[in-house]
Amino acid sequence: MAQIALPLSVGSGARPSRIVVGSANAAALAACERPEQWPYRTAVLFGPPRSGKSLIARWFAESDRGESIDDAERIDETALFHRWNRAQESGTPLLLVCNGEEGSWRIALPDLASRLGAALHLTIGAPDDAMLAELIAIHAELRGLALGEGAGSYLVPRAERSHIAVERLVAAIDRLSLERKQPATQAIWRDALEELSGVSQPRLL
Numbered sequence: 001m002a003q004i005a006l007p008l009s010v011g012s013g014a015r016p017s018r019i020v021v022g023s024a025n026a027a028a029l030a031a032c033e034r035p036e037q038w039p040y041r042t043a044v045l046f047g048p049p050r051s052g053k054s055l056i057a058r059w060f061a062e063s064d065r066g067e068s069i070d071d072a073e074r075i076d077e078t079a080l081f082h083r084w085n086r087a088q089e090s091g092t093p094l095l096l097v098c099n100g101e102e103g104s105w106r107i108a109l110p111d112l113a114s115r116l117g118a119a120l121h122l123t124i125g126a127p128d129d130a131m132l133a134e135l136i137a138i139h140a141e142l143r144g145l146a147l148g149e150g151a152g153s154y155l156v157p158r159a160e161r162s163h164i165a166v167e168r169l170v171a172a173i174d175r176l177s178l179e180r181k182q183p184a185t186q187a188i189w190r191d192a193l194e195e196l197s198g199v200s201q202p203r204l205l
Contacts, residue, residue, distance in 0.1 A: 019055050020138065022131030024163075028122040032056060035066050035093030038120045042084065042094045044072070046102045047124030050164040053097045066093030073098045077109040084115055126161045135163065139170035140184075145177065148185035158193050165196070172196055 021029055028045060035041055047053045057068035067087060072080060080096075087094040098105045102121050107113040127135060133152040136159070140147050159169055172192035177184040 018138070019052055019059060020131055020134045022134070023128045024125045024131055025052060025056070028124055029056065031120060031122055032060050032065065032095065035060075035095070038093060039118055040088065040115065041066070041091070042087070042096070042116070042119035043122055044096045044098055044105075044116055044119050045122045045124070046098050046100060046104070048101075048162060048164065049099065050167055051124045052163065053099070053124060057095060057097045060095050066095060068095040068097065070097045071099065072096035073100075073105045077107060077112050081109060081112040081115070084112070127163060127166070129156050132156050132159060132161065132166060135166045136170060139167055140174075143170065143174045145170065145174045145184055147173070147189075148183060150186070151184075151189060154186060154189055155193070160197070169193070169196060 019025070019029070025047075031038075031043065032045075035043065045053055045056065054070050057070045060066060061068040067083075069075065069080070069083065075083075084094060086092075096116070096119075102123055107116060133156050136147070136152060136155055140151075155169065159166060169192055172195055173184050173188055176188045176192055176195075180188070182188065
């Protein structure tokens, strides 16, 4: 599984320092490597919560590919329109990051709506098995959590297929391990899955 490292500043906190590249985001990342090909040098990146959109925005800006604006849907539309105009005047590629699915961002300002409607639209999807396993490993690493042998093969088929669900699963495993003062092995993986899904997991005899 490929990864893209990010230069982190001091005090960045417990957040991933690299982007896991998989089926969910490979097309979006490939497009971000060639911003000179974007219509009007503008792209809008959509994706679900905690799916790495902000990491991609940071990588895009810090690699000097252009300017990125996170949570673009929360910015005043007139101010955002002026930012778009300045980017066009300077020839700077502009990556806008929006929470949610494509079509979820309702823009009221006609001029901004027409400009962004003509931009390249990119989407981050759900992770496949290989990406899910890598995300589990990264979130465990961030927490200093040692997952026992076979964690990936046990958790991946049973975990919900979303970035935020993986983060919550690893957090639950970590919490149960600390509460019980036990290593994070299969009994705790199973209980964490049950806690999050409300569905009992099969127990091996």
